[in-house]
Amino acid sequence: MAKMTLAQAIREAIREEMRADERIVLIGEDIGIEGGFGGAFGVYLGLSEEFGHDRVIDTPISEKLIIGAAIGMAIAGLRPIADFQYSDFMFNAMDELVNEAPMFTYMSGGKVSVPLVVRAPIGASTRGAQHGHCPESYIYHCPGWMVACPSNAYDAKGLLKSAIRDPNPVFVFEHKLLYGSKGREKAGGFELEIDVPDEEYTIPFGKAAIKREGKSVTVIATHLMIYKTMAIADKLSSDGIDIELIDPRTLVPLDKETIFASIAKTGRLIIVEEDNLTLGWGSEISAVVAEEAIFYLDAPIKRIAMPDVPLPFAPRLESFVVPSQDRIYFEIKRFMED
């Protein structure tokens, strides 16, 4: 057992897998440069020293190339992990991400396999509209992609190992503010450096984690929103509202069983997401629940999300639009009182 931040857990997962499997290579910008930053948020520090520049490949600022080359390497039998410094930059590679990576297996009638992992940091961090996207929906929407959303170090290591070993394209979205221990304040004061086992383990896709058991209302949240919701859970308890908090861990495949079982118990569903309200990942889960589990519900589904505006730069404005602990508390309270 060792205490690790999310960034360290990702690094550990990658290091262990790379030691065991020569086919795994990393490709991205600023990931292996000597004396450099070791990738976005330092996740890859030390890896190019250990594995060399043939396996930790630095690219020019060419996002289409990052993903396209990763697809090509995957097709040719390697196991590439590509990353974007910020998920916002993935839009430069949308053809590769939408028309190619997830479609080769289908278009070839099952002959071509693309064992690709893409990682990207999401979330607002006072860097303005083009550096704070939560773009999971864009990938969630594409048949052929699996989508993982690790919110803590333990899940990050286990999910990433599963992603690397999976023969299909997997997109792993991580939250910028959750990488290191300094994000603690934003994460409701919770410790972000947690115990991660030394022994080998993986987390299967399609298995949600119940972060807190409760009876009054099911709350589904990802990434930072899990911590913000957890931070006001006790306050809601003292108001007589006992939330059951679920972390889906993977959006594709989605653990419907756990979600439906929870709704059957509580009769109410609230989704807390950092994305814009319209067509955020919460809208798909709402539709699925409305179609397949509506008779368990005693109330309409509620989504707590960012309004449909791009992220403003001013910190005061950003705190206003990104769901805050206070807003999550008041909206859940008001929802339950209605």
Added chain:
Amino acid sequence: MAELFAKAEGCSSGKGGSMHMGDPDYGMLTAIAIVGGGFTITAGLALAYKYQKKDNVAVYFFGDGAANEGAFHEALNFASVHELPCIFVCENNLYAASTPFRFAFKIKNIADRAKAYGMRGDIVDGQDVLAVYEHAGEAIERAREGKGPTLLEAKTYRFIGHSRSDPSHYRPKEELEEYKKNKDPLEILKKRMLTLDINKEEIEKIDSDAKSEIEESVRYAQSLPKIDTQLALKDVFIK
């Protein structure tokens, strides 16, 4: 042929058709129908071959129009930096769908762009099969010797419309007639074969054998059953 006829027995199980034709077992990756969509993937395949120390070479075929896609720039630059074993073959047939070459390029030769990336650019008469064979051979050798990628521009022409529904009114009729009359690659090759003492009967047999093979494939493809609609739901993921 089964794939063209949308049968399950096709090389892409009926899921690709003419748009996503290919069979990796024969060295042809399932085709990409996005213009320029394969540039960056080609660089990736070559990067893998280099890493695996194989002598495979990745070859990508595209038209003049594709050379203006951003992916062209990103892939050629990267392939050059890493001296990757790949060949980018541009079939410059002077029209990108309906857009004439001069509407999309200030330069006269796409191969000249190779200089911008510090890599080898080559021009070949695309109507001359043997010339293409020679230039391609050189590019493959260069790739295998670790001398990096080549941008090979084949000057050619399109004899039919861009797609089934295109009557090509945007082309001068005389231009098409000129090419058909004097620059048909099959006719050029036939003439060359005759000068090499390959007799007319042998040439005609090659032609008729090819036609029979195609007709046999068509008969075979047409004889196959209609594709099971349930197959539409398969092969999204590898289990």
